[in-house]
Amino acid sequence: MTETATPAPTAPAASPFGLFALRVARSTRLTPNMVRVALTGPDLSRMASAGRDQRIKLFLPAPGRTAPDLPDNSDGQWYAAWQALDPATRGYMRTYTIRTLDTERAELTVDFAVHGEEGPASRWALHARPGDEVGAFAPVVEDNAAYEFRPPADADWILLAADASALPAVAGILEHLPPAVPVRAWIEVPGPADHQNLPAGLDTHITWLTTAGSTPEAIAAADLPSGTPYAWVAGESSTVKAVRRHLVQGRGIDRRRVQFSGYWRKGASEDLLMEKNEAA
Ligand SMILES: Cc1cc2nc3c(=O)[nH]c(=O)nc-3n(C[C@H](O)[C@H](O)[C@H](O)COP(=O)(O)OP(=O)(O)OC[C@H]3O[C@@H](n4cnc5c(N)ncnc54)[C@H](O)[C@@H]3O)c2cc1C
Numbered sequence: 077m078t079e080t081a082t083p084a085p086t087a088p089a090a091s092p093f094g095l096f097a098l099r100v101a102r103s104t105r106l107t108p109n110m111v112r113v114a115l116t117g118p119d120l121s122r123m124a125s126a127g128r129d130q131r132i133k134l135f136l137p138a139p140g141r142t143a144p145d146l147p148d149n150s151d152g153q154w155y156a157a158w159q160a161l162d163p164a165t166r167g168y169m170r171t172y173t174i175r176t177l178d179t180e181r182a183e184l185t186v187d188f189a190v191h192g193e194e195g196p197a198s199r200w201a202l203h204a205r206p207g208d209e210v211g212a213f214a215p216v217v218e219d220n221a222a223y224e225f226r227p228p229a230d231a232d233w234i235l236l237a238a239d240a241s242a243l244p245a246v247a248g249i250l251e252h253l254p255p256a257v258p259v260r261a262w263i264e265v266p267g268p269a270d271h272q273n274l275p276a277g278l279d280t281h282i283t284w285l286t287t288a289g290s291t292p293e294a295i296a297a298a299d300l301p302s303g304t305p306y307a308w309v310a311g312e313s314s315t316v317k318a319v320r321r322h323l324v325q326g327r328g329i330d331r332r333r334v335q336f337s338g339y340w341r342k343g344a345s346e347d348l349l350m351e352k353n354e355a356a
Pocket residue numbers: 080081082131170171172173174186187188189190191194195196197198199240241242244245338339340341342343344345346347
């Protein structure tokens with residue numbers, strides 16, 4: 077599995093990524109369980125996005141503090157610098173997707189699948205107010221390494237499977253695809269009111285699911301288009317693994333054509349996943 081949930085985020089000296097100090101411009105409850113936060117900052121014109129599933133790191137303030145500590149990136153070693161900051165005050169680092177980036181208006185939007193007050197990022201998004209300060213580690217060039225949706229040129233159709241955490245990435249992927257490319261997508265959300273209007277091509281079929289972990293069964297029951305697919309799967313780790321197993325073992329799809337990423341794991345915070353990844 078692509079370890080996007082638990083990356084080893086070392087950056088080379090001439091990193092095509094940069095650190096950004098940002099403020100909340102506004103926050104909107106998009107659907108009952110999705111909060112869209114628009115962020116702005118003086119140097120957002122430097123940020124770039126490949127679209128698709130463009131991932132970034134967000135730095136959120138520690139409890140009781142108004143701003144996160146941002147690491148020094150002057151030598152390109154921002155992750156080591158972040159680890160060296162005092163864990164009691166540095167705040168939290170979490171992985172998110174660029175939903176939209178408008179460099180002319182200096183606005184970045186991020187959609188947070190909110191899951192209550194337990195996770196610091198979910199809690200932060202639920203209470204985000206204009207002026208709140210955050211940091212981001214994000215690309216400064218469009219052609220960067222921080223996205224996974226890379227279909228081979230000979231793919232006849234695209235299969236997408238996601239939950240709410242990967243819904244912003246699915247929206248980015250659908251926007252990026254030429255309209256003629258057939259797409260079959262399965263998206264798990266908490267309830268029917270969490271459905272979103274998504275960009276659709278000429279042959280895009282989206283199946284919304286409201287039972288957690290039901291995607292593998294739903295795909296298994298589906299008639300899939302003929303031809304060679306490219307599959308992109310992201311969301312809760314165990315569901316992602318089950319979908320991949322079905323596609324590779326059940327459907328005989330070449331494993332190299334199945335891109336899968338655990339975006340979160342039931343019962344584990346992102347900090348724990350990163351610690352485990354470092355220990356491995
Ligand atoms: C490449 C990548 C891109 C991502 N893009 C987005 C994005 O655009 N929008 C988005 O909302 N998320 C996205 N995620 C997922 C997000 O990083 C995780 O959900 C993260 O754990 C949220 O942090 P937290 O502080 O809220 O919870 P944590 O402190 O990490 O976890 C606390 C508890 O909440 C549970 N939990 C974590 N996430 C969820 C969830 N989504 N639903 C239910 N329970 C959860 C954990 O299992 C744990 O028990 C992305 C992840 C990756 C790897």
